Amino acid sequence: MRFLFKTAYQQDIRLFKHGGQAFWYSALGLALLAAPFVLPDYWVSQLNFIWIYSIVSVGLMILVGFTGQVSIGHAAFLAMGAYTEAYLQGHGWPFALSLTFSALVAGITGVIVGLPALRVKGMYLAIATMAFGFIVEEGIARADSITGGNAGRMLGSLEVFGIPIDSELRMYFLTLIVLALVVLGVMNLLRSPTGRAFVAIRDSEISAQSMGINLARYKTIAFALSAAITGLAGALYAHKLRFLSPDQFTFLQSIELLIILVVGGVGSIYGAIFGAAFWIVVQQLIVLAKDWLPPAIGQQTGLQPTIFGLILVAFVLFEPMGLYGRWLKVRTFFQLFPFYRKGMFRRQKSYMKSERLK
Amino acid sequence: MKPLLTANNLSVQFGGLKAVNNVSFEVWPNEVFSLIGPNGAGKTTIFNLISGLYRPTSGFVTFEGEKISHLAPYEIARLGIARTFQNIELFEHATVLQNLLVGRHCHRHTNWFQDLLFTPRVRQTELQFRRTVEEVIEFLELQHYRDSMVAGLPYGVRKVVELGRALSMRPKLLLLDEPSSGLNVEETEDMGFWIEDIKHDLGITVIMVEHDMGLVSRVSDRVFALNQGEELALGTAAEVQAHPAVVEAYLGGADG
Numbered sequence: 068m069r070f071l072f073k074t075a076y077q078q079d080i081r082l083f084k085h086g087g088q089a090f091w092y093s094a095l096g097l098a099l100l101a102a103p104f105v106l107p108d109y110w111v112s113q114l115n116f117i118w119i120y121s122i123v124s125v126g127l128m129i130l131v132g133f134t135g136q137v138s139i140g141h142a143a144f145l146a147m148g149a150y151t152e153a154y155l156q157g158h159g160w161p162f163a164l165s166l167t168f169s170a171l172v173a174g175i176t177g178v179i180v181g182l183p184a185l186r187v188k189g190m191y192l193a194i195a196t197m198a199f200g201f202i203v204e205e206g207i208a209r210a211d212s213i214t215g216g217n218a219g220r221m222l223g224s225l226e227v228f229g230i231p232i233d234s235e236l237r238m239y240f241l242t243l244i245v246l247a248l249v250v251l252g253v254m255n256l257l258r259s260p261t262g263r264a265f266v267a268i269r270d271s272e273i274s275a276q277s278m279g280i281n282l283a284r285y286k287t288i289a290f291a292l293s294a295a296i297t298g299l300a301g302a303l304y305a306h307k308l309r310f311l312s313p314d315q316f317t318f319l320q321s322i323e324l325l326i327i328l329v330v331g332g333v334g335s336i337y338g339a340i341f342g343a344a345f346w347i348v349v350q351q352l353i354v355l356a357k358d359w360l361p362p363a364i365g366q367q368t369g370l371q372p373t374i375f376g377l378i379l380v381a382f383v384l385f386e387p388m389g390l391y392g393r394w395l396k397v398r399t400f401f402q403l404f405p406f407y408r409k410g411m412f413r414r415q416k417s418y419m420k421s422e423r424l425k
Numbered sequence: 426m427k428p429l430l431t432a433n434n435l436s437v438q439f440g441g442l443k444a445v446n447n448v449s450f451e452v453w454p455n456e457v458f459s460l461i462g463p464n465g466a467g468k469t470t471i472f473n474l475i476s477g478l479y480r481p482t483s484g485f486v487t488f489e490g491e492k493i494s495h496l497a498p499y500e501i502a503r504l505g506i507a508r509t510f511q512n513i514e515l516f517e518h519a520t521v522l523q524n525l526l527v528g529r530h531c532h533r534h535t536n537w538f539q540d541l542l543f544t545p546r547v548r549q550t551e552l553q554f555r556r557t558v559e560e561v562i563e564f565l566e567l568q569h570y571r572d573s574m575v576a577g578l579p580y581g582v583r584k585v586v587e588l589g590r591a592l593s594m595r596p597k598l599l600l601l602d603e604p605s606s607g608l609n610v611e612e613t614e615d616m617g618f619w620i621e622d623i624k625h626d627l628g629i630t631v632i633m634v635e636h637d638m639g640l641v642s643r644v645s646d647r648v649f650a651l652n653q654g655e656e657l658a659l660g661t662a663a664e665v666q667a668h669p670a671v672v673e674a675y676l677g678g679a680d681g
Contacts, residue, residue, distance in 0.1 A: 076555040079522070080548065252541045259540035259547050260526075260533040267516050267527045274514035277476055278594065279502035279531030288537050334518065 069402070080258055082251075103239045111235045117347045118242035119303050122249050124327050124339035126296030129253060131325070132334040133262065134289035135269030136184050137193045139321045140200030144294040146207060146316035147173040148301020150214050153222050153311055162227045166302050173298020174291045181290030185283045200321050207313040219312035222305055232306070242303055249296055253336060256292075265289055326375065330382050332389025341390040349378070388412070427490060429454045429598060429630050434484035435474060444470045446654040447484070452598075457624055457631045459641045461665070462651035463674055468634040469511060470654075472600050475632070476508050477501040488598070503531045507596035509587045511603045511634075517576045521586050524575060525561060528593025529554040561592045564627075565619065581612045588619065592627070599623065601633040605640050613640055620644045638666065650674070 071078075071085055083089040103111045123145060130136050148169040155165035183195040207214045214220055225232040232238055256262040264285045267275035276282050305311055323346070331342020353374060357365040364370070386393050392412070400407040428451035435448045445467040452458045460468045473479040475486055477498040485494040493501055507528070516524050532554070535547045562568055565585050570578060575586060584607065591599055604620070605613040617640050623629050624644075635641050641648060642662035650657040650671045658668040665671055 076552050076559075079555070080551055255543035255547075256537070256540050259543060259551065260530055260535065261537040261540040263519075263523055263527050264530060266519050266523070267530075270516035270518055271514040273478070274510060274516075275527075276498040277478075277502055277508050277514075278527050278590070279499050280527075281497075281499045292537075292541075 082254060082258075099243060103236050108235050111239050113347055113351055115235060115238050115242050115307055117344050118239075118246045119300050119307060120327065120343035120346060121340045122242075122246050122300035122303070123297050123324060124331065124343045125246075125249055125253055125336060126293045126300065127324050128328060128333075128336065128339040129256075129265070129296070130289050130293035131328055132338065133257070133269060134265040134286065136181075136286060136289060137189065138180075138196040138290075138293070139193050139318070139325060140180070140196035140198070140203070141293075141297055141324050142316045142318070142320035143200045143203035144173045144177060144297040145301040145304060145320070146203055146313075147176055147294075148298030149305035149311055149316070150207065150220070150301075151298070152302035152305045153220050154213055156223055156225075162225060166299065169302040170295040170299040173301065174295030177290040177292075177294025178287055180294070181287045184286050184290060197318065197321075200318055204313055204316060204318070207316070214311070214313070217313060219310055222309050222311070225306045238307065242307075245299060245303060249299065250336060250340075253296075257336075261285070261288065323375075326379050328389075329379065330389055332391030335391050337394070338389050338391040341394070345390060349374070426453065428452060429489060430475070430632070431487045432471070432475075432484070433487070435471070435481050435486065436483045437470060437474060437479055438482045443654050445474065445481075448651070448654070448656055449484075450649050450656075450659065452630060452632055454630055455624060455628055456646040457620060457633060457644050459645040459648045459662070460632065460634045460651060461636070461638070461641060461648055462657070465653070466651040467654040468651060469602055471651075472508060472602055472632075472634060475501075475600060476506060502594070505594070505597035506600065507591035507594040507598070508600035509591050509602055509604065511606065513580075513583050513587055515575045515583055515587055515590070518574065520572050520574055521567060521570045521578070521589075522558065522562075522572060524586055524590050525558040525593045526554055528561075528590040529557060531594060557595065558593050561589045564592070564622070565589045580607050581609065584608060584612075584616075588616075592623070592629075596629060598630045598632065601631060601635075603634055603636065605635060605637045613637060616640065617643050638662075642666075 069085065069087060073079070078084070083092060102114065106114070123141070126144075127138065127141050130138055151169040151172045152165055155168055156162070160168070180196060180199050184192050187195065208217050210216070227241060230237070232241055256265075264275065264280045267278065267280055268282060268285055268289075272282060308315070327342035327346050328339065329342075330345055331340070332338030350371065353371050357370070359365070367373075382389060388395070396412060399412075430452040432448055432450050435445055436443065437445045448467075448471065450458075460471060462468055470479065474481055474494070477493070477496055477500070481494055485492050487493065488501075488504055488506065493504065496504075516527060519527075534550055535544070539547050562571060565588065567582075567585060567589055570582055570586070575583060578586065584604070588601070588604065591601075601620070604616050608616060620631060620633070620640075621644055624631060631644075633641075633645070645662050647660065648662045648665040649659050650665050650668065652670075652674040657670045657674060658665045660668070
């Protein structure tokens with residue numbers, strides 16, 4: 068067990084709270100740098116998907132996990148980023164610029180979609196964001212000249228600062244760097260007033276505003292940041308797929324993104340990344356399992372959604388804190404060994420909330 | 426001397442119900458002003474009118490001589506009015522420290538973009554915030570709970586954390602909505618000491634809604650009694666308690 072002796076307020080602000088953490092994260096960093104050289108190309112490609120999905124999940128986590136606003140139209144922001152990137156690249160913009168611009172376009176759209184959030188909550192907000200998702204999906208199919216419509220749109224080969232990204236290996240480093248920067252940014256937010264304002268809005272709007280937090284402003288910031296990060300991932304996604312069509316950005320995908328958060332653990336950055344990794348890995352395992360299963364099961368059309376549905380139900384029932392919650396419990400078990408008690412993570416039900424003002 | 430806060434012919438109506446009806450009072454700097462009255466008298470409604478959660482149907486509130494009734498709750502908070510809630514409205518899935526740091530929100534000088542980059546300026550303000558918050562932690566003896574999640578704390582401690590969050594704002598005026606409700610005798614005693622210290626040592630004006638007359642008489646400079654949204658009596662705790670209209674409101678009329 069580790070005892071932390073705190074002697075300076077700085078210690079609570081640091082990203083790594085103690086030497087052990089710094090050591091393990093460095094080790095993880097080295098492992099991630101070495102991984103693509105060791106793994107076969109196929110798995111490097113899957114890792115790339117994990118990084119891209121992680122960026123999306125971190126973006127969605129800002130909104131859902133930290134600010135407590137629901138969105139079931141996030142695939143639309145992914146699409147905005149992807150198509151903006153495809154369009155701008157087609158017009159010869161350099162990648163750094165087009166990537167920034169893709170995030171910007173998605174972010175500004177996020178501000179607009181966030182407007183109803185200033186008035187409605189919960190279910191109604193969910194419906195509003197869902198409607199937005201449908202509008203974008205339909206819009207992409209109709210705007211032939213920009214998006215290629217239902218026929219789809221190809222992307223040219225990617226070049227970053229003169230380096231051609233022509234292999235999975237190079238794509239790996241590009242996506243990993245973007246993910247690292249996004250995670251760093253979000254961690255910065257969380258240890259600063261903006262992040263605390265998000266969490267305050269999530270837990271009690273009424274007292275957040277009585278503490279001087281401008282609800283409209285911070286909800287808008289949350290929507291904008293979440294959408295911008297998702298747009299960023301969208302741009303990378305476009306290059307990963309090399310081909311875009313409207314059926315890649317459906318309502319179902321928005322739901323998948325939410326499932327990733329729930330499975331990973333709502334309310335933490337780890338959760339977002341664990342969820343994304345789990346999602347991609349299980350998808351691959353299902354593909355592999357298809358060959359082993361008897362054809363009557365293996366060739367069923369709805370196999371993947373069914374399995375994901377079951378997994379989601381299992382998580383909601385048995386581990387509402389998601390994979391991250393499970394990881395916390397396992398870690399605590401070993402840290403406190405042999406003193407871990409069952410029910411250590413059980414929280415008391417909150418006290419009376421009957422007389423809420425709103 | 427000018428009053429810190431005034432309520433001028435304040436009324437609010439919900440449908441046909443006059444929750445607060447033509448109420449006026451003045452609160453002087455550095456006093457403890459208590460609102461008492463039976464349930465449904467409109468005490469919390471007055472708090473919500475002051476902190477901007479409700480808009481008055483007629484009348485207005487002034488703070489330091491300026492009308493504030495048209496301002497949004499967050500703008501009123503920024504003027505230096507902090508409050509607690511009857512049923513505790515803490516940020517449950519955050520630590521005590523984080524809750525208190527939210528109290529410093531109005532004093533931030535950085536925007537979200539600087540926060541995203543965690544610039545030296547952000548770091549500096551964070552350290553300043555922490556120093557202020559630590560003073561509050563020491564004042565309320567919350568050291569033991571600093572890093573605990575609020576969701577796991579007992580009721581009495583939450584009540585103190587909520588007071589601490591309001592104090593972290595370093596407000597000019599503190600609105601306490603039933604600070605002793607749900608506390609045991611000893612905790613109520615502590616709360617009384619703290620309210621006295623808040624007035625004497627921190628120089629903060631307090632408006633308090635409270636049912637425990639023991640606590641009210643101990644800490645209040647003046648007491649304002651309400652019933653069914655209307656003023657009954659105003660004076661020292663002893664005067665108000667002896668006032669015939671107050672006795673009638675609480676116990677019913679002699680012929681009742």
